Amino acid sequence: MTLRRASLLVYMALSSTAVMADKLANIERITTTATRSVGSATPLPFVISTVSQQQLALIAPTHIEQVLKQIAGANVQHGNGQEYLPALRSPVLSGAGACGGILTTEDGIALRAAGFCNINELFEAHTEMAERIEVLKGPGSALYGSNAVHGVINVITPDSTQDRGFAGLDLGSFGYKRAKFQQGHDMGDSGIGISASVTRDSGYRDDESVEQEKLSLRYRLETDDLAVMSGLTFTHLDQQTAGFIEGFESYKDRDVAQSNAYPDAFRSAQALRVWSQFTWQDERNTLVLTPYFRDQNMTFFKHFLPGTPLEENAQTGAGIQSLWRYQEDENIQIELGFDSEYTQATMLQYQQNPTQGSAFLVATVPQGKHYDYEVASSLYAPFFNLQWQWQALSIDVGARFEHLSYDYENNMQAGRNRDDGTPCAMGGCRYSRPQSSENSFSTWSPKLGLSMVLNDNNVLYSNLSKGYRAPQASELYQLERKQTVADLAPETASNLEIGLKGNIAALSYILSAYTMDKKQVIFRDSDFFTINDGQSSHRGVEVEFEYAINLDWQIRFAGTHAKHKYESDQQLGEINIKGNEMDTAPRNIANVQLNWQPSDTINTSLEWHHVSRYFTDAENRHEYEGHQLLNVRVNWQPTAQLSLTLRINNLADTAYADRADYTSFSGDRYFPGKPRHLAMTMQYSW
Numbered sequence: 001m002t003l004r005r006a007s008l009l010v011y012m013a014l015s016s017t018a019v020m021a022d023k024l025a026n027i028e029r030i031t032t033t034a035t036r037s038v039g040s041a042t043p044l045p046f047v048i049s050t051v052s053q054q055q056l057a058l059i060a061p062t063h064i065e066q067v068l069k070q071i072a073g074a075n076v077q078h079g080n081g082q083e084y085l086p087a088l089r090s091p092v093l094s095g096a097g098a099c100g101g102i103l104t105t106e107d108g109i110a111l112r113a114a115g116f117c118n119i120n121e122l123f124e125a126h127t128e129m130a131e132r133i134e135v136l137k138g139p140g141s142a143l144y145g146s147n148a149v150h151g152v153i154n155v156i157t158p159d160s161t162q163d164r165g166f167a168g169l170d171l172g173s174f175g176y177k178r179a180k181f182q183q184g185h186d187m188g189d190s191g192i193g194i195s196a197s198v199t200r201d202s203g204y205r206d207d208e209s210v211e212q213e214k215l216s217l218r219y220r221l222e223t224d225d226l227a228v229m230s231g232l233t234f235t236h237l238d239q240q241t242a243g244f245i246e247g248f249e250s251y252k253d254r255d256v257a258q259s260n261a262y263p264d265a266f267r268s269a270q271a272l273r274v275w276s277q278f279t280w281q282d283e284r285n286t287l288v289l290t291p292y293f294r295d296q297n298m299t300f301f302k303h304f305l306p307g308t309p310l311e312e313n314a315q316t317g318a319g320i321q322s323l324w325r326y327q328e329d330e331n332i333q334i335e336l337g338f339d340s341e342y343t344q345a346t347m348l349q350y351q352q353n354p355t356q357g358s359a360f361l362v363a364t365v366p367q368g369k370h371y372d373y374e375v376a377s378s379l380y381a382p383f384f385n386l387q388w389q390w391q392a393l394s395i396d397v398g399a400r401f402e403h404l405s406y407d408y409e410n411n412m413q414a415g416r417n418r419d420d421g422t423p424c425a426m427g428g429c430r431y432s433r434p435q436s437s438e439n440s441f442s443t444w445s446p447k448l449g450l451s452m453v454l455n456d457n458n459v460l461y462s463n464l465s466k467g468y469r470a471p472q473a474s475e476l477y478q479l480e481r482k483q484t485v486a487d488l489a490p491e492t493a494s495n496l497e498i499g500l501k502g503n504i505a506a507l508s509y510i511l512s513a514y515t516m517d518k519k520q521v522i523f524r525d526s527d528f529f530t531i532n533d534g535q536s537s538h539r540g541v542e543v544e545f546e547y548a549i550n551l552d553w554q555i556r557f558a559g560t561h562a563k564h565k566y567e568s569d570q571q572l573g574e575i576n577i578k579g580n581e582m583d584t585a586p587r588n589i590a591n592v593q594l595n596w597q598p599s600d601t602i603n604t605s606l607e608w609h610h611v612s613r614y615f616t617d618a619e620n621r622h623e624y625e626g627h628q629l630l631n632v633r634v635n636w637q638p639t640a641q642l643s644l645t646l647r648i649n650n651l652a653d654t655a656y657a658d659r660a661d662y663t664s665f666s667g668d669r670y671f672p673g674k675p676r677h678l679a680m681t682m683q684y685s686w
Contacts, residue, residue, distance in 0.1 A: 045449025139467025160193025
């Protein structure tokens, strides 16, 4: 067995998402998501799972869903094009403001301002060129505030400032094409680099397509006292969108699955983020300042609403993250920080054509403007964290206070009239606009974590924490029917987690169990009022492990068993849903990868992904049967510079639904999954 091959197998056995006491301490020191800089050497009392650069290269994902299925507890449902709905220790989140349940970031900076998230916002991160993707599960850190209820998904872009680069080309079924390029220039104490990707996809379904371009720039400067890393990411998306298909198990009919009843639907979006991280460090002190700027706009056709209106939204803002870390000695570390940002956002929803459908819809959904408003928001958040190592026990205690304020200006007549002020028949117009106002929200989020080193390679941990999210602007200012004011408070989540993580011989593992109770959950009731007196419970067990069977074979597993339930009285028709399982929340999800390396230059992977049945309505009357998928990947590296990868997705050609849903208006509806399809990657490095 060659030295190179043996080294690779040792790496695969040791570089899992598990945490290994002493060795993991070094890994956690560079975990961006956990520390926002080089940080603590003590074991962390929460779980961060990682999809590495090597895994990303083998997957060559065309969508973020293909990556996050490697993470226990994650369940991202692909919609169409680059759209998706996320879940992380939760049911799949949908509806206005639901995106506030999971914080999505790139290089530790939120993709959107705290009150203006978008459920699809991960398409604005440069995942195609990511160095790795880290997922923090649960509200376990004081570094992140509003929206980090169920966790954080952090896309980490590469340091492209070294003297190396590559060019790659992806080709796949249904007209998929993607070109990638990266080049850096190292000038000693400084460097500059560029990463770019261009995607063209004509799509599997009728009248769908994706055109997407992404660009990332990096600049590095190092002196005796100061290290500066700066980054820029620009993304642009033009997408022709295919909507739901309707009818019970219609995804099993290939002709229906390929059809598109909404050929005019589209999404056009662009986003720019610029940041610089300044780091000063001496023997005991580290100071990190990260100013950033965001600018985003998006227009999309809301084909899922009566009258199919257009929405135009935009936001521009700037902020700063700050962190001071003091190392008293090898046992005590103190962190203090202050985060702040200011954002100006606009939203316009208008309908170009008269509504089609029932007499009620025609009367209550008028042509013209529905909403037109501006919001200025400001946020500030001081926080602290203390880590104390006492013999084998590590104590981690911290808290964050966050204040978010909105200054809302309505540019239309308040109420539920047409845009010209005339009333709608049949009780009034569907859309209601509140008066101009100011709203503010303040929340504490404490946390306490314990880690016990059992031996050189295994750690027992637990944490008690509180997460929260402020009401989103869409929940406060996009009202319906008779509601004129949304009197909302932040959603809160109380979380208790216990787990074991480490390494036993060739096995690396994480075993965790959690219980979370959410209160003041924001939802739209049967009267179409946006309220937040909901409650829900979330209980789960997760397992992630890697096991090197021998020098040629390795197995990786990520699985979860969870129950998510409604815990408050809510009447839907004649049914009180208290005690029901939440819709779109499969109890069991598993991902298994069997890797085989028959030679130094060939690496293969067989992936099995299982999603169990789940209810598609809150009444628990309708359900989706679940599915199982097989994927195969083969990588061949004929030279040190050239790499070729072949992927066959949905090897068994299974008819399945990426997303299943039920509504009283349309019945069962689905986003159908793709049949068997192939993709090939050619990459040359220098």
